[in-house]
Amino acid sequence: MKILVTGGLGFIGSHTVVELQQKGFEVVIIDNLSNAGIEVLEGITAITGKVPEFVKMDLRDKQKVNQFFRDHSDIEGVIHFAASKAVGESVENPLLYYENNISTLVYILQELSKKDRARFIFSSSCTVYGQADELPITEGAPVKPAESPYGNTKQVGEEIIRDTCNINKNLEAIALRYFNPIGAHPSAHIGELPIGVPQNLVPFITQTGIGLREQLAVFGDDYPTEDGTCIRDYIHVVDLAKAHVVALERLLNKKNKENYEVFNLGTGRGSSVLEVIGSFERVSGEKLNYRIAERRPGDVIAAYADTTKANNELGWKAQSSLDDAMTSAWKWEQKIRK
Numbered sequence: 001m002k003i004l005v006t007g008g009l010g011f012i013g014s015h016t017v018v019e020l021q022q023k024g025f026e027v028v029i030i031d032n033l034s035n036a037g038i039e040v041l042e043g044i045t046a047i048t049g050k051v052p053e054f055v056k057m058d059l060r061d062k063q064k065v066n067q068f069f070r071d072h073s074d075i076e077g078v079i080h081f082a083a084s085k086a087v088g089e090s091v092e093n094p095l096l097y098y099e100n101n102i103s104t105l106v107y108i109l110q111e112l113s114k115k116d117r118a119r120f121i122f123s124s125s126c127t128v129y130g131q132a133d134e135l136p137i138t139e140g141a142p143v144k145p146a147e148s149p150y151g152n153t154k155q156v157g158e159e160i161i162r163d164t165c166n167i168n169k170n171l172e173a174i175a176l177r178y179f180n181p182i183g184a185h186p187s188a189h190i191g192e193l194p195i196g197v198p199q200n201l202v203p204f205i206t207q208t209g210i211g212l213r214e215q216l217a218v219f220g221d222d223y224p225t226e227d228g229t230c231i232r233d234y235i236h237v238v239d240l241a242k243a244h245v246v247a248l249e250r251l252l253n254k255k256n257k258e259n260y261e262v263f264n265l266g267t268g269r270g271s272s273v274l275e276v277i278g279s280f281e282r283v284s285g286e287k288l289n290y291r292i293a294e295r296r297p298g299d300v301i302a303a304y305a306d307t308t309k310a311n312n313e314l315g316w317k318a319q320s321s322l323d324d325a326m327t328s329a330w331k332w333e334q335k336i337r338k
């Protein structure tokens with residue numbers, strides 16, 4: 001069975017391709033290589049022994065999207081990762097974000113709407129909840145006004161899929177709201193490859209640990225949390241990748257209750273920034289150079305998932321601990337700096 005993975009050479013995409021191949025799916029990857037290198041294909045193949053079909057393509061080209069689906073009429077499902085994800089950049093260049101994240105989504109849904117049956121999995125984010133009023137966060141928590149154009153593309157993206165599913169019953173879709181994906185494949189053949197200075201905590205930690213960055217700035221220690229630093233739900237990328245396969249199988253096996261569903265993907269555990277640093281130091285044996293800095297504008301105090309819906313409906317649960325994820329992130333960092 002053939003599955004299209006857009007953005008399949010990216011961080012979460014590549015790990016999902018591996019899990020799909022290991023479950024026997026035939027994978028076609030579309031990626032424009034804007035934020036990933038072609039060598040990721042080799043990493044995937046080194047793990048699974050199978051070379052996925054790869055099409056270098058920019059999904060903003062509507063005609064090419066149309067042509068692709070005409071050439072690949074046997075695609076049974078689409079997992080759509082291709083999108084831009086830097087919050088700051090989205091504030092600087094909102095139209096780039098609306099074009100990359102919204103236009104491409106519309107073009108794919110237009111093609112899927114022509115099919116007799118189509119399954120679609122969408123990368124959404126816990127950013128849609130903003131600072132939730134209640135923790136842990138359930139899927140029923142209200143969607144808050146977006147803090148950035150990036151965040152808005154996830155909200156609007158969900159609405160576009162919901163509205164399309166409402167009128168097109170041949171389309172079955174699931175939006176997955178990720179909490180904070182971290183780590184790498186335990187083989188260290190694939191992992192996260194941030195371009196330039198990492199914006200996210202874990203790659204910044206491992207790059208500091210390896211000596212590429214001087215010092216980590218901890219953004220605020222005066223938040224109303226136990227140790228004063230922000231709390232997030234850090235989920236191992238392999239656990240996250242597995243959830244995509246399970247979600248796809250739910251649609252293929254017609255186990256979904258509605259033709260548009262939403263699930264949180266997290267561990268259900270919140271960890272503070274200092275706890276993440278502690279985990280890194282424990283698993284690496286390195287002392288991390290860090291200092292307490294100003295709060296970062298736009299950061300929420302605490303966010304962690306209520307995963308009951310994913311546990312019960314998808315039969316999926318995150319298996320890895322924070323230490324497991326940090327171990328894999330560190331192994332990957334050491335490998336790529338060699």
Ligand code: UD1
Binds near residue numbers: 151200201
């Ligand atoms: C960020 C985005 C979020 C996006 C997600 C995608 C912001 C405000 N949020 O989530 O919209 O969906 O990435 O991956 O950009 N931290 C430090 N020092 C650092 C980096 C981070 O202390 O150098 C802290 C942050 O203040 C935060 C935690 O580490 O408390 C996690 O930060 P990060 O990895 O950037 O994730 P989010 O902010 O949760």
